[in-house]
Amino acid sequence: MKKILAILMALACLFAFAACTNDDVQDETDAATDAATDAATDAATDAATEEATEEATEEATEATVEDPSVKSEGVMTYAEYAAAELDTEVTIEAYVQAKQGWWEKEGQGVATIYTQDADGAYFLYEMPISEEDYNKLVDGAKIRVKGYKAEWMGEVEIIDATYEILEGNYVAEALDVTAKLGTDELIANQNMFVAFKGMTVVASTDANGNEAAFLYGWDGSGSQGSDLYFNVSIGDQVYNFTVESYLCGADTDVYKAVEALTIGDVIDMEGFLYWYDGVNPHITSVTAAAAE
Amino acid sequence: MKKRIISLFFCIIVLLPALAGCHGAREQNSFVIPDEFDTSRNYEITFWAKNDTNMAQVETYEKAMEEFHALYPNITVTMRPFTDYGKLYNEVITNISTQTTPNVCITYPDHIATYLTGENTVVPLDDLMADKAYGLGGSEVKFDAPTVEEIIPQFLAEGIIGGQQYALPYMRSTEACYINKTYVEKLGYTVPDVLTWDFIWEVSAAAAEKAEDGTYLVNGQKVMIPFIYKSTDNMMIQMLRQKNAGYSTDAGEILIFNDTTEEILLDVADAVSKGAFSTFKISSYPANFLNAGQCVFAIDSTAGATWMGSGAPLMDISEEAVVEFETVVRMIPQYDPDNPVMISQGPSVCIFNKEDPQEILASWLFVQYLLTDDIQISYAQTEGYVPVTSKALENPVYQDYLSRKGEEHPKKFYYETKIEATELLLDNIENTFVTPVFNGSTSLRNAAGQLIEDVTKSVRRKKTIDDAYFETLYADTTSLYRLDQHSESSAEQADLGPLPTTAVVLLSSLAGAWVLIILYVCIQKINAKKLSGIS
Numbered sequence: 001m002k003k004i005l006a007i008l009m010a011l012a013c014l015f016a017f018a019a020c021t022n023d024d025v026q027d028e029t030d031a032a033t034d035a036a037t038d039a040a041t042d043a044a045t046d047a048a049t050e051e052a053t054e055e056a057t058e059e060a061t062e063a064t065v066e067d068p069s070v071k072s073e074g075v076m077t078y079a080e081y082a083a084a085e086l087d088t089e090v091t092i093e094a095y096v097q098a099k100q101g102w103w104e105k106e107g108q109g110v111a112t113i114y115t116q117d118a119d120g121a122y123f124l125y126e127m128p129i130s131e132e133d134y135n136k137l138v139d140g141a142k143i144r145v146k147g148y149k150a151e152w153m154g155e156v157e158i159i160d161a162t163y164e165i166l167e168g169n170y171v172a173e174a175l176d177v178t179a180k181l182g183t184d185e186l187i188a189n190q191n192m193f194v195a196f197k198g199m200t201v202v203a204s205t206d207a208n209g210n211e212a213a214f215l216y217g218w219d220g221s222g223s224q225g226s227d228l229y230f231n232v233s234i235g236d237q238v239y240n241f242t243v244e245s246y247l248c249g250a251d252t253d254v255y256k257a258v259e260a261l262t263i264g265d266v267i268d269m270e271g272f273l274y275w276y277d278g279v280n281p282h283i284t285s286v287t288a289a290a291a292e
Numbered sequence: 293m294k295k296r297i298i299s300l301f302f303c304i305i306v307l308l309p310a311l312a313g314c315h316g317a318r319e320q321n322s323f324v325i326p327d328e329f330d331t332s333r334n335y336e337i338t339f340w341a342k343n344d345t346n347m348a349q350v351e352t353y354e355k356a357m358e359e360f361h362a363l364y365p366n367i368t369v370t371m372r373p374f375t376d377y378g379k380l381y382n383e384v385i386t387n388i389s390t391q392t393t394p395n396v397c398i399t400y401p402d403h404i405a406t407y408l409t410g411e412n413t414v415v416p417l418d419d420l421m422a423d424k425a426y427g428l429g430g431s432e433v434k435f436d437a438p439t440v441e442e443i444i445p446q447f448l449a450e451g452i453i454g455g456q457q458y459a460l461p462y463m464r465s466t467e468a469c470y471i472n473k474t475y476v477e478k479l480g481y482t483v484p485d486v487l488t489w490d491f492i493w494e495v496s497a498a499a500a501e502k503a504e505d506g507t508y509l510v511n512g513q514k515v516m517i518p519f520i521y522k523s524t525d526n527m528m529i530q531m532l533r534q535k536n537a538g539y540s541t542d543a544g545e546i547l548i549f550n551d552t553t554e555e556i557l558l559d560v561a562d563a564v565s566k567g568a569f570s571t572f573k574i575s576s577y578p579a580n581f582l583n584a585g586q587c588v589f590a591i592d593s594t595a596g597a598t599w600m601g602s603g604a605p606l607m608d609i610s611e612e613a614v615v616e617f618e619t620v621v622r623m624i625p626q627y628d629p630d631n632p633v634m635i636s637q638g639p640s641v642c643i644f645n646k647e648d649p650q651e652i653l654a655s656w657l658f659v660q661y662l663l664t665d666d667i668q669i670s671y672a673q674t675e676g677y678v679p680v681t682s683k684a685l686e687n688p689v690y691q692d693y694l695s696r697k698g699e700e701h702p703k704k705f706y707y708e709t710k711i712e713a714t715e716l717l718l719d720n721i722e723n724t725f726v727t728p729v730f731n732g733s734t735s736l737r738n739a740a741g742q743l744i745e746d747v748t749k750s751v752r753r754k755k756t757i758d759d760a761y762f763e764t765l766y767a768d769t770t771s772l773y774r775l776d777q778h779s780e781s782s783a784e785q786a787d788l789g790p791l792p793t794t795a796v797v798l799l800s801s802l803a804g805a806w807v808l809i810i811l812y813v814c815i816q817k818i819n820a821k822k823l824s825g826i827s
Contacts, residue, residue, distance in 0.1 A: 087752040207347030221347040
């Protein structure tokens with residue numbers, strides 16, 4: 001009897017130890033399973049995203065060339081949109097030209113998107129959108145948007161928007177607005193994909209009075225990955241341009257190109273004609289100015 | 293019999309480690325303070341910091357890191373700067389899941405409540421603070437750190453969540469109303485010592501009057517937003533508090549959808565309909581409108597004081613757009629001027645848990661360094677911040693700084709508006725409050741602000757504000773911010789569901805062992821009785 005009891009007790013102890021050990025193992029297994037599941041999910045999502053992107057691109061390429069000025073019934077022309085009062089409801093059709101990163105705001109996916117038709121541009125600010133649909137919105141994709149016209153520090157935008165992805169494709173050519181800088185005409189091209197030719201990099205001054213070709217953050221208080229600010233001039237006028245990090249992050253060519261600028265460089269640029277208390281373009285490409 | 297007792301004793305001894313081991317498995321990630329800081333090893337500490345787009349603040353952090361490294365050459369702190377609490381919070385959330393959180397992080401207690409949903413994510417500081425060797429003012433700390441008694445008690449209490457200290461205050465601020473006194477007087481009013489909501493609504497409506505040519509009478513410009521509020525979440529929270537109305541219970545029960553909220557929103561709607569009120573999210577930074585002579589009352593943090601006024605050291609609009617006027621600073625408007633109430637806010641600092649206790653200790657030493665006089669005073673001087681220790685507040689250097697309010701300086705170091713904003717909080721520490729912190733308190737705060745944003749936008753869009761509107765607004769807000777889904781308290785134990793199989797096996801084994809022990813003892817006793825009966 002004693003032997004049986006001793007064996008039973010030993011087994012109980014063994015089970016107890018085993019269970020403790022097993023708990024750790026289970027945790028690790030769970031973690032490994034989670035990691036594997038995550039990896040598999042990520043891979044599947046990536047694959048699906050890539051597939052969707054490729055499909056969307058192919059579809060867009062194959063789409064019949066259409067007139068980007070033509071609107072569906074009940075949709076505003078650009079002129080009607082431009083004439084609409086602030087805080088009124090607007091419905092537009094336009095084509096995606098670029099987009100800032102998708103992110104979750106209060107558990108809801110949102111994205112800020114630069115869109116354009118043949119006549120003008122529309123800035124869709126923090127439009128609620130699923131990540132799946134966001135990935136479908138490749139450059140040129142057509143979209144119908146219903147929202148409210150708003151203005152923030154001079155930037156006219158559409159907020160609180162809903163959308164519908166449509167068939168169609170149009171990628172705008174950059175419009176050279178260099179000659180319009182400093183004129184009242186420029187604002188008519190607000191948010192459009194534009195080009196600036198032969199502008200000279202001039203010094204930016206940080207909060208301590210130090211001069212540099214560009215600043216991380218508006219006063220130099222940022223670090224790599226922050227928005228880049230740099231000054232460029234034409235004639236005797238100086239303008240402040242930006243590389244918006246949510247549009248073109250630290251790993252993009254334009255970000256690296258601006259980090260490599262030196263004062264006195266003469267450059268050509270492309271970007272979107274954003275406004276912040278005056279013109280403040282979001283630059284997407286910088287190259288050495290073409291020789292005249 | 294002796295042998296049996298010894299056997300039983302050994303059985304218990306054998307089982308005890310099993311019990312202890314199981315306990316250890318559950319708590320394996322909790323932090324235990326090492327007896328001694330191992331200076332033979334090197335530590336890399338990551339510090340995620342928030343600055344108000346202010347170079348002087350970045351420089352203060354850098355100074356702290358350099359000086360600390362000089363004291364502890366084996367600890368290297370690297371900083372990642374953020375200019376937005378929301379982005380910092382989102383980054384931390386992302387990094388919790390990948391176990392790549394920073395070591396030390398500037399944060400809000402509300403955010404920590406969410407971080408704590410992960411087990412042992414944030415290090416409780418109670419034991420660290422009290423440690424005789426490495427605690428606040430401890431014997432082994434290589435610099436003059438404050439003692440726990442030297443941290444302002446109200447500020448310290450803000451970092452307590454579920455009965456434990458998870459954050460230490462780093463800087464404190466409140467909100468202030470920055471006023472274009474020139475315009476108020478032009479409109480025929482006098483700025484009172486304590487603003488009331490009635491006053492601010494009335495003067496704002498007067499400032500919204502237009503001339504026949506469409507320009508505003510008070511400034512002659514085409515743009516005028518008489519009253520702009522930067523943080524509408526704070527606006528709603530403070531208005532409710534001033535009226536002793538519901539917001540939430542300490543346990544996290546949502547009380548915000550009440551009659552007082554509706555009254556406040558109707559006042560907001562009325563002001564918007566007159567063109568008298570707007571918000572940062574809808575229009576832009578209050579400072580930009582104030583400095584351009586396009587705003588009369590701008591409410592923003594005291595930590596935004598260096599942007600306020602036509603002579604402000606920091607400016608976000610072109611020089612030609614700035615209009616000359618006299619700026620005065622007042623506390624936020626009150627419903628009961630005799631009993632003013634205002635929010636306490638500002639950055640706190642927390643430590644994220646790591647496998648290596650020595651790394652956590654190194655992080656803790658750096659956190660203490662952030663509370664030393666020199667760092668506290670330097671950072672406080674960058675904006676309308678208040679140091680969080682009595683030691684720094686009483687320091688002659690800080691007192692000298694306050695006394696030089698308005699003095700000329702090439703960098704406007706003694707900018708009058710900034711120091712007045714600081715004094716506002718210094719004079720009202722007893723009148724400050726904070727909202728309850730629980731898992732979901734961040735969402736509730738955002739929802740509070742969104743109510744004002746939505747009503748403002750709706751009025752601008754010519755929508756009717758009535759009972760049906762409020763019913764829909766409350767339902768949408770509840771749904772969007774998941775106010776009906778959070779647990780009532782982070783401290784409250786949630787239903788964790790059925791026990792895992794391993795736990796069932798473990799507990800059954802232990803129970804079985806105890807049953808066998810008791811059975812064995814009983815059998816032995818019966819046998820012993822039998823034997824004694826026979827004999």
